[in-house]
Ligand SMILES: NC(=O)C1=CN([C@@H]2O[C@H](COP(=O)(O)OP(=O)(O)OC[C@H]3O[C@@H](n4cnc5c(N)ncnc54)[C@H](OP(=O)(O)O)[C@@H]3O)[C@@H](O)[C@H]2O)C=CC1
Ligand SMILES: O=C(O)CCC(=O)C(=O)O
């Protein structure tokens with residue numbers, strides 16, 4: 233057990249451990265949580281009551297979470313003069329499964345984004361974000377129920393790695409000189425006034441992400457995994473992501489998948505009819521289809537043909553944009569959950585897709601649904617399926633009763649608008 237300097241774990245409760253690649257969850261697991269900034273405290277107060285009630289009602293007192301508050305963001309800075317204290321990293325590492333609210337990005341600090349820093353420190357290489365429709369939620373599209381996707385966003389590489397240099401600094405000048413003088417780069421349009429960012433995308437990073445997406449799809453009986461990329465332009469990063477994705481699928485899942493790369497090879501050698509036949513046979517045999525689409529086409533097709541997409545594997549920045557776009561399509565960011573996971577070490581930090589929504593801080597106003605559904609994902613990850621299902625059913629019922637927070641109420645006819653805390657009360661009542 234590591235030594236904690238400022239805040240120690242609760243006296244009762246036991247750690248979750250990893251044994252032979254499987255999580256071992258005790259009856260009273262210690263689970264660290266970060267309340268979050270802005271609307272985080274309002275949302276956490278409401279969500280944690282829902283979690284405790286679901287566990288109590290599902291297991292009659294036999295199981296109970298020992299919550300362990302750890303600090304990051306503004307609360308950590310105000311208490312300890314640090315944005316991301318060492319104790320927090322130790323706790324998230326030691327106790328394996330944790331949950332957090334949204335965190336503000338410090339202005340002018342050394343840390344670019346606390347969220348990205350957490351993902352990098354724990355090497356949480358998958359950002360997993362399921363997107364489905366809940367009956368009754370106001371949506372801007374005609375058939376939101378056709379959206380049922382799970383995004384696997386690469387969480388450790390890409391332009392998000394933060395390798396960039398500011399315009400006008402000696403550092404950026406050095407990089408530009410290197411590119412021009414040693415790498416024969418002639419295409420930087422305004423070299424004297426450019427900032428430069430570097431986009432690393434690796435074979436290992438791609439393979440572990442695509443592996444996680446395929447494993448998930450196979451375990452959950454999904455029909456396809458789509459690699460979303462902009463490889464026609466960024467050939468050695470996003471294009472390589474596509475190629476490496478197909479390679480790992482064919483190499484490691486040969487008897488379980490049929491890829492569009494295979495389709496193309498059959499088409500080249502034997503013609504379209506043979507390729508279509510091969511794909512139809514693979515589908516009839518229950519094989520998972522691994523396909524790809526260019527990111528801009530994907531963003532229009534999720535609106536025009538959402539039923540064609542299922543599990544999505546994509547790079548970091550594409551995944552960030554796609555998460556919010558799909559969340560909006562099924563009714564908004566207020567109910568968009570997520571998780572940052574390392575499927576090898578078992579480490580997982582659950583969190584909403586949205587940010588701190590600072591203009592609503594301390595108004596007890598915003599929708600806690602995203603964090604509540606992130607908790608559902610956490611319970612599923614822990615194998616506490618009964619608690620997860622109880623929350624999902626109660627949330628569905630509450631929305632069907634049109635008891636909703638402001639974000640849904642403003643778009644729904646006949647809705648009863650409630651506060652964050654009252655929404656949680658109603659969910660608990662509906663359990
Ligand atoms: N993982 C994380 O911790 C993340 C942190 N951030 C950080 O959050 C801060 C604010 O970012 P910003 O770009 O404003 O994005 P936000 O997601 O915080 O807010 C944008 C808008 O989304 C809507 N919204 C967000 N959360 C909710 C909710 N729970 N219920 C209902 N509506 C909601 C609101 O819309 P409306 O105005 O229409 O009511 C809000 O104004 C930044 O510092 C950013 O870096 C951002 C993303 C993720
Ligand atoms: O860390 C941040 O401020 C933004 C992160 C983000 O937008 C996301 O994870 O979706």
Ligand SMILES: [Mg+2]
Pocket residue numbers: 552553555556585
């Ligand atoms: Mg985002």
